[in-house]
Amino acid sequence: MAILSSLRSFDRELQKEYAIPIVIMDNGTPPLTGTSTLTVVIGDINDNQMQPGTKDIIIYKWPESTYTTDTEIGRVYVHDLDDWDLPDKKFYWDGSEPPFFYLNENTGMLTMRSITPKGKYYLRFKVYDSKHTQIGIEANVSVLVQEVTREALDNSATIRITGLSDEDFIRVWDYRSQNIVKSKLEMFKEKIAELLSSHKDKVEIFSVQLKQINPPITDVRFAIKEQTYYKPVRLHGMILMNRNEIERYVGINISMAGINECLYEEEFCKGSCTNVVEERRTLYMVNANRTALVGPHIETYADCSCGARNFSKLENCFTRPCMNNGVDSRTGPICTCPEGYTGPRCQQTTVSFNGYGWAWYPAFDTCRDTHISLEFITNTTDGLILYNGPIVSPKPNEKVLSDFLSLEIEGGYPRCLIDFGSGTLELLIRTKRPVNDGEWHRIDLFWDTENVRMVVDFCKTANVTESLDGTVFELDDSTCQARGSIPPYNQYLNVNSPLQIGGIYREEYDSQIFQWRYIPTNQGFTGCIRNVRINSFLYDMSSAGLSRNIEKGCPQTERFCTHYTNLKGCSGHGVCSSSYNKAKCICDPGWTGSTCKQATIPTTFLEQSYVKYALSFEPDLFTTDIQLRFRTREGSGELFRISDQHSREYGVLEIREARLRFRSATVTHRSKRRSLAYGEGESIWIHDHADDGGGEGRRYNESFVLEGHQWLTIDKQEGVYAGGKAEYTGVATYDVYGDYRRSCLDDIREWK
Missing domain, CATH: 2.10.25.10 (Laminin)
Structure with missing residues (x-):
């Protein structure tokens, strides 16, 4: 046992605490040592008289209807070198009590009523000290109440500061020099405004919260508005690329720009991980003597699920699903979009690059199974399509995150580089024709914890050899599909930087720091990119947080x-x-x-009615696209069916239990029927690989497997039905299986 003794007396007014490092050694061979820090807190006695004081309190709150409880906003302040003398003090109003605030006379704590409107309030108090028999010392408090909009929260950026408490971040009083100083909050606002060529008054820091007490970790949330709000992805990227300058000027240590509890693999979750921001119905107070900041209580935590596929929350107009001034319909969130915004939620789907540009978008969630798809058109041989990875080199002694994803064109052929932090995998597809042919091409990337797959153009160019009965099957997909295994032992792509499309904007650094086996290209993309979809969600190309040399749409086409x-x-x-x-x-x-x-002319289907088609063209054995419109109040019914001669192999689009479903069966995959394309839309677009091309998120589902028997030989005379399939029960009688009754169909299209 070790005993630590002091050699002299201490004065809390000179220093409040001491951090003493203690080296501990065992008696092993060789001996092992460790360092432990002992924090000694100096006590206080009430040996100083108080003097008049002033305090500024800034409050950010949601709209008034949000809160049902009153909120503590800070303690009345008088200047006193002693800070453990609260039991000797009493606090009183100087005059009558105002309507929106009340006071705890024993502690001096001010409380704001939940109904307090925004505005500025000036409060006056008298303070008494029984130890020094001081009577009626004046204390003035200025309270500024402001509202935080939903738009500000949606566009807010975050930083995590280590080694500094929330109180020290907003503090304006230096107890050592006994002088008022500029707070780190103000210095941070100044530096951010300078880097963005803005004014510090445009920077709103509306939430400062202590994440951990010892050692202290503080989370800061802020937003910046000029004509519109800056996108968070831009603010986070800017902080990353100027982190050293910000830290030197403000005197802080930024450990994270863009707080992401899912960043470090398996820290909180063993599988999928989604960074969740939760708004509490309370306010969070930071009280630092001469100043206090009260803001929305916002918690960030890791949810162990794939957020892109979690549809447990109801969708309504309050969640504002429509982008770019889209208008929700009267029946719910079906968006009516302005011209040029063709995505299901009024996203702009296409963007053009000239070879010297790039665009930043938010990164995607960590999911156990991930699917990225996009389309591109180009006539150049090389260029970066998509990159998500480091944009700055790590600080000394900082954990190196080398994870990255790069999708690019090399010599006219698709190339994918992916690294989970334990080694780089390269996938390269030698397509039958180079993809820089001035035509649109689609790339799909799939990965889980072990395997990666890249597919070009749905693998329509694969060499498929089958017998008509499906007993003989050969598939050569080397010209349209590539597979690979992730080097062990990391299992997830952990990135906390912008998703970059069309090029890379980053600081110059030595890529050897990350020990990559293959290096992403720096060559920008020339051409157009559209329909960037990650885990079913379609990116809005018009909402880039930061971009250079890009043009909306595709002027070339x-x-x-x-x-x-x-x-x-x-x-x-x-x-x-x-x-x-x-x-x-x-x-x-x-x-x-x-x-x-x-x-087109809609058709009404009565009970026991159907349409049988006789095709005048030869259907493709490998690929079929179907589109139609429907309207119904029935909970079940078959919309459209294609099948072979004996109906052993088929594809059926139907309504079951008021949900849209597509199912298919082949000889070798009869047990693997798929319930797909959930949604309630009036229009539907189905590929044979089965995705609802008219939606995203909860309105998008897919199955995409190129294994086993692939062909579907559609019977041109007896294999295509709308409204149900007729089954003859007698010489002149029949029954319609899956009867789509008292409903309408319109604009049925089937094409290669």
């Missing part, structure tokens, strides 16, 4: 629509879909014709 084909408008009922080589109109649901001028 739009020019073809305008100058060469005169199809740009498509009669106002469709969009012109073009490559660098050709163009055509894709008509909106309910319209048809080469320029979408002709309205």
Whole structure:
């Protein structure tokens, strides 16, 4: 046992505590040592008289209807070198009590009533000290109440500071020099404003919370508004790239820019992990003598699920699902979008790059199974499509996170580099033709904790050999699919930096720091990228947090629509879909014709009614696309069916239990029927790989496996039905299986 003794007396007014490092050694061979820090707190006696004091309290609160309880906002302050003398003091109002605040006379704690409106309040008090028989010492408190908007929270950025308490971050009084100083909060606002060429008054720090007491860790949340709010991804990236400068000026240690509790693998979760921001219905107070900050109580925690696939929360107009001034419909969140915003939630789906540009978007959640898909068009041989990884080198003694993902074109062929922190995997596909051919191409990336798969254009160019009965099967997918295994032992992509599309913007650093086997290209992408979808969610290309040399839409292909084909408008009922080589109109649901001028005619299905089609073309054995519109109040019914001659293999789009479902069966996969494309929309688009192309999130589901028997030989005379399938029960009688009754169908399309 070791005993520590003092050699002299201490004065708390000179120093409140001492941190004493103690080296401990055992008697092993060789001996092991460790260092422990002993914190000695100096006690206080009431040996100083108090003097008049002033205090500034800033309060940020949600709209008034949010709160049902009153909130403590800080203690009345008088200047006194002693800080353990509260039992000797009494606090009273100087005059009558105001309507929105009340006072604890024993502690001096001020409480704000829940109904307090925003505004500025000036409060006056008298303080008494029984030890020194001081009577009526004046204390003035200024209270500024402001409201925090939902928009400010949605666009807020966060930093995590280590080695500093929340009180020390807002403190304006230096007890050693006994002088008022500029708080670290103010210095942080100044530096952020300087880096953004803004004014510090535009920087709103509305939440400061202590995450851990010892050693202290403090979380800070802020937003910046000029005409509009800065995107969080821009603020986090800016802080990362200027972290050393910010730390030197403010005197803090930033351990995280963009608080992410899922960043370090298996720290909180053994599988999928989603960083959740939860708003409490209370306020959080930081009280630091001459100043106090009260803001929304916001907790950040790790939820061990894949947030992109968690649809437990109801969707309504309050959650504002529609982007870019989209308008919710009267029946719920179905978005009516302005021109140029064609995503299901009014996202802008397409962006163009000139080879010297890039765009920053939010990174994605950590999911055990991840799927990324996108489309691109280019006529250049090299370029970066997508990158998510380090943008700065780590600080000395900081844990190195080397995880990254890079999707690029190399020599005209798709290339993927992925590293979970334990080694870099390269996937390269030698497609039959280079993909820089001026046509649109799609890439799908799939990965789990062990394996990665990259697919080009749904693998339509695969060499498939089958007998018609499915007993003989050969699939050569080397020209459209590549697979690989993640080097052990890390299992997840852990990144806390912007998702970059079209190029990379980062500081210059030595990539050897990260020990990558393959290095991502620095060559920017030339061409257009569209429909970037990660775990079913479609990115809004117009909401880049930071970008350079990009253009909305795809002017390269739009020019073809305008100058060469005169199809740009498509009669106002469709969009012109073009490559660098050709163009055509894709008509909106309910319209048809080469320029979408002709309205389709809906058909009403009565009980026991159906339509059987006789196809005049030869259906593709490998790929089928189906689109239709429907309207019903029935909870079940079959919309559309394709099948082989004996109905042993089929694809069926139907309504079951008021949900939309697509199921298919082949000889070798009969037990693997798929319930897909959940949603309640009126229009549906189904690929044979089964995804609801008209939605995202909870309205998007898919199955994408290129294994085993692939062909579906559709019977041209007896294999295509709408509204149900007729089963003959007698010579002239029949029953409609899956009867789609008292409902409508319209604009059924089937094409390769």
